[in-house]
Amino acid sequence: MINKVVKDAEEACRGIQDGMTLMLGGFGLCGIPENSITELLRLGVKNLTCISNNAGVDDFGIGLLLQKKQVKKMISSYVGENAEFERQLLSGELEVDLIPQGTLAERIRAGGAGIPAFFTPAGYGTEVGEGKEAREFNGKMYLMEEWLKADFAIVKAWKGDTAGNLIYKGTARNFNPMMATAGKITIAEVEELVPAGELDPNMIHTPGIFVQRIFQGKAYEKRIEQRTVRPS
Template sequence: MINKTVKNAQEALQGIQDGMTLMLGGFGLCGIPENSIQELLRLGVKDLTCISNNAGVDDFGIGLLLQKRQVRKMIASYVGENAEFERQLLSGELEVELIPQGTLAERIRAGGAGIPAFFTPAGYGTEVGEGKESREFNGKMYLMEAWLKADFSFVKAWKGDTAGNLVYKGTARNFNPMMAAAGKITVAEVEELVPAGELDPNMIHTPGIYVQRIFQGDKYEKRIEQRTVRTA
C-alpha cells in the first residue's frame, strides 16, 4: 500500500520556493491549513501568488503572510475581514484579482479537472469582464474564464489515512476538495491520521490520488472571526 505520510509541516513543505503559486483551502478561518501557514511564515518565502477564498484576518491565517509581505498577489473573492489586506490593496502594494465566489470555485475545479476554460454569465457587463472574451448562448451573454492551478495546494481535513484519502467535517469542507485536485503537489494536514483501509470508502471526500503528502497537525486553534450568539 502506498504511504504518503510525512513527519510534519517542515517535511511536507520541502520544495517551496519564492515566486510560486499556492492554493490554500478554507473559508474565512474555517478549515484553513494552520500548520502549513505557520511553516510558510517560518521559511520566509516571498513573492507568492496565493489563491484562496479570502485572506483570513489581520493576525491569523493568510493575514500573517500579508503582514510579513510574503504575498505578491492575492486571487480571492472576499477581503472584508482583513484591514491589512484592504490597506495593501488600496495603496497598490499588493496585486489583487477579485473574482465572484462561484467563478473562483469553478476556475479551481476546472484546473483540477483539466478543463482550460469555460463560460459563465457572472460578471458580464462589469469590471470583472474587462478584457475577457464573451459569447452569446441561447440569447444570453457569457464570459470566458480560465482554469486556476497551483504549484502547491494546502488543504486541511478532519481525518485522513496514510494513502492520502481525506474526510472533511461540516463546512470545513468548503474549498478544500477542489483545491486538492488543482495542485501539482497537494499537501494535506489532518487532525487524525489513520492506517489505510480504516476509512469508510463511501465517506471519503478527496481520494488519495490527488494527495502527494499528508501529515497529522500538531494543534489547531480553529479561531472564529465573529462569534454571534442569540439572546437567552
C-alpha cells in the same frame, strides 16, 4: 498502497520557493491549514501568489503572510475582514484579482479536471468582464474564464489515511476538495491520521490519488471569524 505520510509541516512544505503559486483551503477561518501557514511564515518565502477564498484576518490565517509581506498577489472572492489586505491593496503594494465566488470555485475545479476554460454569466457587463472574451448562448451573454492551477495546493481535513484519502468535517469542507485536485503537489494536514483501509470508502471526499504528502497537524486553534450569539 503508497504511504504518503511525512513527519510534519516542515517536511510537507519542503520545496516551496519564492514566486510560487499556492492554493490554500478554507473559508474565512474555517478549514484553513494552520500548521502549514505557520511553516510558510517560518520559511519566509516571498513573492507568493495565493489563491484562496479570502485572506483570513489581520492576525490569523493568510493575514499573517500579508503582515510579513510574503504575498505578491491574492486571487480571492472576499476580503472584507482584513484591514492589512485593504491597506496593501489601496497603497498598490499588493496585486489583487477579485473573482465572483462561484467562478473562483469553478476555475479551481476546472484546473483539477483539466478543463482550460468555460463560460459563465457571472460578471458580464461589470469590471470583472473587462478584457475577457464574451459569447452569446441561447440569447444570454457569458464570459470565458480560464482554469486555475497551483505549484502547491495546501488543504486541511478532519481525517486522512496513510494513502492520502481525506474526509472533511462540516463546513470545513468548503474549498478544500477542489483545491486538492488542482495542485502539482498537494499537501494535506489532518486532525487524525489513520492506517489505510480504516476510512469508510463511501465517506471519502478526496481520493488519495490527488494527495502527495499528508501529516497529522497539532494545536489547532480553530478560531471563529465572527462569533454571533443571542442576547442572554
